[in-house]
Amino acid sequence: MKINCFFVAVIASFAIGTTLLSAEQLIIKQEVTTPSAEIQAATFEKIPGVLKITILSIAPRGNRNFRYFIATTAPTADTKVVTEAIQKQSGIRYVDINGDIENQSTRFNDPFVNTQDYLVSPFMLGFEAIPANEAVLVAVIDSGVDYTHPDIKDRVAVNEKDPINGIDDDGNGYVDDYWGYDFTGYSEGKGKNDPADLYGHGTHLAGIIGADANNGIGIAGINPKVKILDIKFLNERGYGTQLDAAMAIYYAIDRGAKVLNCSWGYPKNGQFLREAVNEALAKGIILVAAAGNLNSSVIDYPAAYDGVLSIGSIDRNGNKSNFSNWGDRLDFMCYGSQVYSLAPHNSYAFLSGTSQSTALATGIISRLLSYNPNMSRTQVKSLFNQIAGNGSRDLYMGYGAIKINKLLTALSIPIPEDDRSSVNVVDTPPAPTPNTNVVALNFDALSVSQLLPFPNPATSSQIKIGFSLNKAAAVTLSIYDFSGSLRKKWEINGNSGYNKSTCDLVDDNGNTLKNGTYILVANGCTDSETAAARSKISILR
Numbered sequence: 001m002k003i004n005c006f007f008v009a010v011i012a013s014f015a016i017g018t019t020l021l022s023a024e025q026l027i028i029k030q031e032v033t034t035p036s037a038e039i040q041a042a043t044f045e046k047i048p049g050v051l052k053i054t055i056l057s058i059a060p061r062g063n064r065n066f067r068y069f070i071a072t073t074a075p076t077a078d079t080k081v082v083t084e085a086i087q088k089q090s091g092i093r094y095v096d097i098n099g100d101i102e103n104q105s106t107r108f109n110d111p112f113v114n115t116q117d118y119l120v121s122p123f124m125l126g127f128e129a130i131p132a133n134e135a136v137l138v139a140v141i142d143s144g145v146d147y148t149h150p151d152i153k154d155r156v157a158v159n160e161k162d163p164i165n166g167i168d169d170d171g172n173g174y175v176d177d178y179w180g181y182d183f184t185g186y187s188e189g190k191g192k193n194d195p196a197d198l199y200g201h202g203t204h205l206a207g208i209i210g211a212d213a214n215n216g217i218g219i220a221g222i223n224p225k226v227k228i229l230d231i232k233f234l235n236e237r238g239y240g241t242q243l244d245a246a247m248a249i250y251y252a253i254d255r256g257a258k259v260l261n262c263s264w265g266y267p268k269n270g271q272f273l274r275e276a277v278n279e280a281l282a283k284g285i286i287l288v289a290a291a292g293n294l295n296s297s298v299i300d301y302p303a304a305y306d307g308v309l310s311i312g313s314i315d316r317n318g319n320k321s322n323f324s325n326w327g328d329r330l331d332f333m334c335y336g337s338q339v340y341s342l343a344p345h346n347s348y349a350f351l352s353g354t355s356q357s358t359a360l361a362t363g364i365i366s367r368l369l370s371y372n373p374n375m376s377r378t379q380v381k382s383l384f385n386q387i388a389g390n391g392s393r394d395l396y397m398g399y400g401a402i403k404i405n406k407l408l409t410a411l412s413i414p415i416p417e418d419d420r421s422s423v424n425v426v427d428t429p430p431a432p433t434p435n436t437n438v439v440a441l442n443f444d445a446l447s448v449s450q451l452l453p454f455p456n457p458a459t460s461s462q463i464k465i466g467f468s469l470n471k472a473a474a475v476t477l478s479i480y481d482f483s484g485s486l487r488k489k490w491e492i493n494g495n496s497g498y499n500k501s502t503c504d505l506v507d508d509n510g511n512t513l514k515n516g517t518y519i520l521v522a523n524g525c526t527d528s529e530t531a532a533a534r535s536k537i538s539i540l541r
Contacts, residue, residue, distance in 0.1 A: 024079055024517050024538065025098035025187060027056075027243055027272045028069040031091035037067050040089075044069060047085045049077030054189070056243075066093065068272075070187050070243070075481075079540055080515040094271045097457060097538060098187055101233075101240045101266045116219055118335040118360065121316055127404045128213075129413050132225040132370040138209060138259045138362060139252035141245065142202030144195040144232035146344040147179055149203065151218035155210040157227040159255070164193070172254060180230035181251055183244040191247075195232035200343050202232065204351050205263055207342030208359040209366065218348065219341060222363025225370040229257050234264065242266055246276035253280055258369055261362040262289040262308075263355030265300025267456050274305060281307040286369075286377045288362045290354035292325035294452060294466050295498060297395070299329035309365075309381065312398060313337060313357040320396050323498065324354055330398035332384055334360040364402060371411075386410055446473055448524045448533040450498070457538035458505060461512075465501045465520065467533060469494045473524040477501060479537065480519040487513060494524065505539060515539050 030040065041053040056068040073082050083095045118124055137157055147156040159178050161170035168175045176193040183191050197203045206228045211221035231252055233244040245266070252260055260280060266273060280287055289303035291312040303310035310329055313321035313336025320326065321337050336357030343349040368375055368383075375383075387407050388400030408415050450468040465477055475494040479487050487507040492499070505513045518537045523530065 024073045024075075024077070025241070025243070026071040026073065026079070026083060026086065027094075027096045027098050027187075028071055028086060029066055029093040029096075029272070030069065030089070031093065032065055032067050033091050037069075041069060043089065044071060044086065047082060049073050049082040049085075054187070056187070070098065071095075075517070078515045079517075079538070083540075096242070096271045097268070097540065098241045098243045098272075099266065099268055099270065099457065099538060101242065101245055101264050116340050118316075118339055119220065121335055122403075122405075123314070123318065123335055123401055124360075124404050126408055126415055127222060127364065127367065129408055129415065130367050130371050130411070131413075132223055132367055134370050134373050135225050135227050136223065136259065136366045136369045136373070137227045137229055137255070137257045138223075138261060138366050139229040139231050139248075139255070139257035140202050140206050140209070140261050140359075141231045141233065141248045141252060142205055142261070142263060143199035143234035143236075143238060144182065144197035144202045145180075145206045145228060145230040146197045146203045146342070146346075147195075147230055149207075149342055149344070149346055151211045151215070151342055152203070152206050152221075152228065154212055155206075155221070155226055155228050157229045157255075174251070180232070181248075183231070183233040183248045183251070184235050184240065185244070186233070186247050187241060187243045195230045197232070197344050198236040199234060199238050200349070201234065201238055201263070201351075201355065202230070203344050204339075204341045204349065205261060205355060205359040205362075206230075208339060208356060209261065209363040211342060222360065223367040223370055226363075226366050229255055240264070242268075242270040242273045246270075246273045249273075249276040249280055253283060253285065257285060259286045259288065259362055259366050261359055262287060262302055263353075263358045265290055265292045265303065267298075267300060267454060269301055269304070273302065277302050277305050277308065281377070284376065286365055286380060288358055288365060290358040291327075291330055293323040293353050293355075293450065294325055294454065295323055296325045296454070297327045298454070299325055299327050304329040307377070309361065309377075309384075310398070311354060311358040311361045313352070313354045314397075314401050318401060321352070321354075321357075323352070324357075326396045328393065328395060330393070330395070331381070332361065332388055332398050333357065333401040334364075336360070361402060364404075364407075383407070383410060446471060446524055446526055446531040448473075448475070448522050448531045451520065451522050451533040451535045453520060453535060453537045456536075457540040459541055461506075462502055462504055463537065465503065465522075466498060467494070467522050468498050469496055469524060471496050471526070473526050473531075475499070476523045476525070477503070478521045478523070479507075479513070480521065481516075487518065513539055515541060 044053045052072040054070040164176040180195040182195045210226035213220035231248045233240040233248045287308040292300040310331040312333045313324040314333045315337040334357035339356040447470045478489045520535045523532045
């Protein structure tokens with residue numbers, strides 16, 4: 001009965017308009033021809049199943065011969081049918097689902113031991129010997145950054161050309177982007193100029209890369225000369241869309257970023273996202289991306305794109321972290337288990353994931369560019385290949401783990417003695433300064449997390465569901481349509497850690513689930529506790 005009551009609460013929350021209930025969005029790329037964009041939009045809106053067409057305004061960037069639209073479909077519409085109807089219009093280059101993106105972190109309950117031990121691990125020891133001569137602009141494209149945090153505020157890049165006055169002073173199309181920009185919901189016209197972090201993920205990454213060192217408080221970042229460009233597209237739950245991510249990349253290009261940290265993953269080879277990545281690569285920007293946290297052989301995008309450095313996670317013993325994805329697109333490994341860094345509101349926390357290992361790799365790369373600003377992406381990868389140790393690519397470890405001692409030898413930099421004081425690393429959390437909190441994450445209560453369908457969108461008759469439990473529990477998995485009707489339900493006994501379940505995309509009445517978007521709910525239950533997580537499944541056969 002408790003589980004049934006919780007089902008009611010979940011469905012009621014959908015009805016009040018969370019983003020999980022937003023209708024499917026399709027990105028349309030069309031050649032610029034007559035009729036005008038406005039007339040073409042009106043034509044698109046006449047297609048059955050299309051609720052609304054938005055003309056997407058993108059500054060010319062080599063795509064001046066194309067224009068973009070966002071088609072919002074009805075919840076009951078067959079996405080495949082709508083897509084095929086749009087593709088029949090003249091000049092269509094592609095129609096792509098604006099699917100969900102998720103961050104690549106997971107949490108552990110060890111907040112008071114070995115603070116920043118990764119800095120003195122065999123893989124990172126001596127990093128401070130690499131001279132940091134010049135400032136390097138690194139875009140943290142994520143959930144935003146707490147730019148008021150005392151341990152990062154001096155490292156955050158500001159746009160002096162566009163102060164906050166209600167005017168687009170620099171004429172870049174983004175009003176008052178002094179602190180950066182928030183592309184959350186940009187495809188729905190909701191972009192804004194305040195990229196403050198409401199989730200905590202981006203702040204944590206920024207701290208790993210560039211928290212102020214030797215300032216008497218908190219922690220030490222990898223690069224004391226870095227400037228963090230705060231670009232937000234993940235919402236307060238750590239989710240974003242393909243289009244918003246791509247727009248964030250375009251913004252980073254225009255602001256002159258040299259390195260892009262992409263600690264998130266998209267399960268589909270999205271065309272709109274790929275175009276943005278390709279433009280960044282063509283301009284010589286180094287993209288560093290997370291391999292993913294499902295212990296899967298499939299590397300997420302953008303990490304799987306050619307030219308992007310794909311980073312997996314190792315633990316303190318140098319072994320592949322049990323959550324880290326693997327496969328023939330994996331490049332290098334960095335420490336990503338129980339990493340201590342910044343949290344919003346002048347706080348600190350432990351997080352683990354390929355998100356954290358990616359930020360560590362980004363920090364190392366940015367420090368290399370501070371030392372030698374002329375180093376190219378090809379040279380960085382060649383150097384990492386030289387020092388990682390595997391020689392050839394291994395499915396589980398890529399070319400191997402990045403090792404600082406070998407990096408120093410390759411750069412002809414003397415290896416320093418093991419002096420922990422040089423980086424202000426301590427064995428216990430630093431004493432809080434005024435208004436500073438150390439976040440102790442409590443996982444005693446039952447928790448269901450990382451609820452991820454794969455592949456998403458589903459293109460065959462089956463889909464795999466993955467989820468994490470912090471303790472063993474009975475789990476009920478349910479699929480609802482957007483009217484709130486239960487279409488499919490099944491139960492499994494979940495173990496502590498990551499769990500997987502495969503299901504046929506057929507409802508409990510034997511009917512094949514049609515193309516479209518559905519709500520996935522995982523309810524965990526022990527003798528005394530319940531917990532739940534929810535996600536979204538798209539079907540496009």
